[in-house]
Amino acid sequence: AQKVTQAQTEISVVEKEDVTLDCVYETRDTTYYLFWYKQPPSGELVFLIRRNSFDEQNEISGRYSWNFQKSTSSFNFTITASQVVDSAVYFCGIIKAAGNKLTFGGGTRVLVKP
Amino acid sequence: DTEVTQTPKHLVMGMTNKKSLKCEQHMGHRAMYWYKQKAKKPPELMFVYSYEKLSINESVPSRFSPECPNSSLLNLHLHALQPEDSALYLCASSQDRAQTALSYEQYFGPGTRLTVT
Numbered sequence: 370a371q372k373v374t375q376a377q378t379e380i381s382v383v384e385k386e387d388v389t390l391d392c393v394y395e396t397r398d399t400t401y402y403l404f405w406y407k408q409p410p411s412g413e414l415v416f417l418i419r420r421n422s423f424d425e426q427n428e429i430s431g432r433y434s435w436n437f438q439k440s441t442s443s444f445n446f447t448i449t450a451s452q453v454v455d456s457a458v459y460f461c462g463i464i465k466a467a468g469n470k471l472t473f474g475g476g477t478r479v480l481v482k483p
Numbered sequence: 484d485t486e487v488t489q490t491p492k493h494l495v496m497g498m499t500n501k502k503s504l505k506c507e508q509h510m511g512h513r514a515m516y517w518y519k520q521k522a523k524k525p526p527e528l529m530f531v532y533s534y535e536k537l538s539i540n541e542s543v544p545s546r547f548s549p550e551c552p553n554s555s556l557l558n559l560h561l562h563a564l565q566p567e568d569s570a571l572y573l574c575a576s577s578q579d580r581a582q583t584a585l586s587y588e589q590y591f592g593p594g595t596r597l598t599v600t
Contacts, residue, residue: 402587412571414526414591460525464587469514469539469577471589473525 371396371463373474381480382451390446390477392461398422400466403437403444408476409457417459420444451481486510487592489574495598498564504595506557506574513579514538515557516589517549520571532557533579564599571596 372395382388394403405417418428420437428435432452436445448455461474487508496502506515514533518526531539532551546568548560557574571594578586 404588406591411593412573412596413593414573414575416588416590419585419588469516469531469533470528476523476525 371398371401371465371472373461373463373472375459375461375474375477377477378475379478379480381482383482384453385450386481388448388451388455388479388481390448390459390461390479392444392446392474394442394444394461394463394474396442396463396465398465402464402466404462404464404471405435405444405446406460406462406473407457408460414460417446448479451479453481453483455479456481487574487576487590489572489592489595491595492593493596493598495600496561496564497600498566500564501560501562503561504559504572504574504597506559506592507555508576508590508592509555510576510590511554511578512576512590513554514577514586515551516575516577517557517559518573518575518591520573520594522570526573530559561597564597566599569598 374393401422403420407415425437432449434447458476458478460476462471464471490505516531517529520526528541529543530549535551546563550558573594574592575589577589
């Protein structure tokens with residue numbers, strides 16, 4: 370079975386500050402996929418990124434960046450120059466290869482104050 | 484187009500009512516999912532349909548009955564629910580497993596907020 374831990378339950382920052390969300394996962398599978406989703410107050414889960422276990426390249430997309438480190442089983446997410454619209458709950462998740470079950474971490478609530 | 488639609492957005496029902504939640508996607512996805520999310524918790528998988536066949540049932544009580552009439556539609560029939568079943572019900576879809584890495588990306592609808600009185 371897989372497990373995802375998001376140790377930070379809530380982070381509060383002032384606009385334009387950077388914020389890093391931690392995600393640590395456990396799995397016995399050699400091939401798996403990691404995800405980040407954003408859930409704004411409206412409730413819809415918005416897909417942000419997928420990372421394959423065999424690809425440890427970090428990624429930057431606009432103000433978002435992701436740091437995948439297989440050696441420490443971590444897949445951290447950084448928002449640079451945060452904005453009020455970034456206020457949401459962010460979930461990290463994992464699926465094993467040939468599986469359908471997406472296991473989520475507990476989520477981190479980010480509050481960006483103006 | 485990565486849109487998954489769900490109706491209704493809100494639903495209030497009594498414990499003796501029968502109601503249905505509906506989900507639709509037009510992305511050509513062949514896997515569809517129901518999740519339940521309680522307040523301040525992550526979504527929990529309930530059911531998975533793959534090519535219109537039920538492939539995963541996460542030991543969900545029989546008062547929840549899923550149905551997949553075709554590859555674009557997913558229903559969740561509700562009967563004799565309990566107040567603790569009040570939650571946000573999310574539908575998702577994906578291409579299906581083991582095709583490519585893209586197959587694993589699940590796209591979610593806006594959810595139906597269900598209140599059982």
